[in-house]
Amino acid sequence: MLRSFVGAAAAVLVGLAALPLASAGNLTSLEGTWSSGSGSVQTGLNFFNPATNTFTTPKAGGISYSFTGDGHWEQAKYMFNTSSAVNRCVTAYMIWQHGTYTINANGSLSLSPFPADGYMQMIDICGRQTIKMFSYNQFELIPQWYIYLDSAPGFLSAGSTAYALQMFQDGGDGQAGKAMAPLFLTARPANMLPTTQLHEQVINQAFRTT
Ligand SMILES: *[C@@H]1O[C@H](CO)[C@@H](O)[C@H](O)[C@H]1NC(C)=O
Ligand SMILES: *[C@@H]1O[C@H](CO)[C@@H](O)[C@H](O)[C@H]1NC(C)=O
Numbered sequence: 508m509l510r511s512f513v514g515a516a517a518a519v520l521v522g523l524a525a526l527p528l529a530s531a532g533n534l535t536s537l538e539g540t541w542s543s544g545s546g547s548v549q550t551g552l553n554f555f556n557p558a559t560n561t562f563t564t565p566k567a568g569g570i571s572y573s574f575t576g577d578g579h580w581e582q583a584k585y586m587f588n589t590s591s592a593v594n595r596c597v598t599a600y601m602i603w604q605h606g607t608y609t610i611n612a613n614g615s616l617s618l619s620p621f622p623a624d625g626y627m628q629m630i631d632i633c634g635r636q637t638i639k640m641f642s643y644n645q646f647e648l649i650p651q652w653y654i655y656l657d658s659a660p661g662f663l664s665a666g667s668t669a670y671a672l673q674m675f676q677d678g679g680d681g682q683a684g685k686a687m688a689p690l691f692l693t694a695r696p697a698n699m700l701p702t703t704q705l706h707e708q709v710i711n712q713a714f715r716t717t
């Protein structure tokens with residue numbers, strides 16, 4: 508896939524980790540909702556309802572992150588686990604969490620969840636479909652990231668451009684690991700659920716099986 512980086516973003520690719528945000532890949536601000544692929548997975552009420560703790564299954568898999576300008580983030584993921592070789596059954600899972608983020612001095616992002624609020628739902632398509640809900644909270648360090656203008660965003664017609672956020676997984680020791688799928692800016696301001704903590708207690712383990 509062809510991607511043309513505008514000058515500022517390309518220059519930033521070198522030694523990004525050492526630069527503060529103000530000069531690091533900050534082609535536009537992080538603020539907004541960012542979504543992979545054609546945007547089937549988006550943060551917000553259409554993905555997760557915190558009043559009933561229920562997920563709405565998106566049409567296709569993907570990931571989405573949202574950020575506010577005042578340090579809040581939200582995450583939505585709908586993924587398929589293809590590595591269950593044992594019985595060749597497809598396991599799908601959805602994750603929702605939110606919390607606060609900081610941009611660290613070395614340019615990395617620390618995403619801290621509100622532990623009481625996050626959930627993961629696993630769906631085992633084999634035989635009879637089992638659905639399990641778990642309390643979920645996972646701190647994420649994004650060691651490296653940058654924003655660029657994507658000239659071939661795929662889901663738009665030829666000639667269109669879209670802001671894209673490229674984040675990297677934590678490769679250990681704070682170093683950038685594998686590149687995540689690029690996320691495209693789909694809403695600004697972000698489409699998010701209330702950014703404050705919603706629940707007071709963490710309920711451990713599976714509490715519901717249907
Ligand atoms: C860079 O990020 C800062 C902080 O989010 C923001 O205030 C600023 O507007 C951004 N720069 C551009 C060009 O959008
Ligand atoms: C994915 O499959 C592997 C291997 O069966 C298993 O260890 C892992 O827990 C699964 N992860 C999820 C999120 O289903």
Ligand SMILES: *[C@@H]1O[C@H](CO)[C@@H](O)[C@H](O)[C@H]1NC(C)=O
Binds near residue numbers: 617648650681
């Ligand atoms: C960058 O800063 C974060 C937060 O302080 C830290 O966890 C991470 O290890 C640092 N990365 C490197 C490469 O030192």
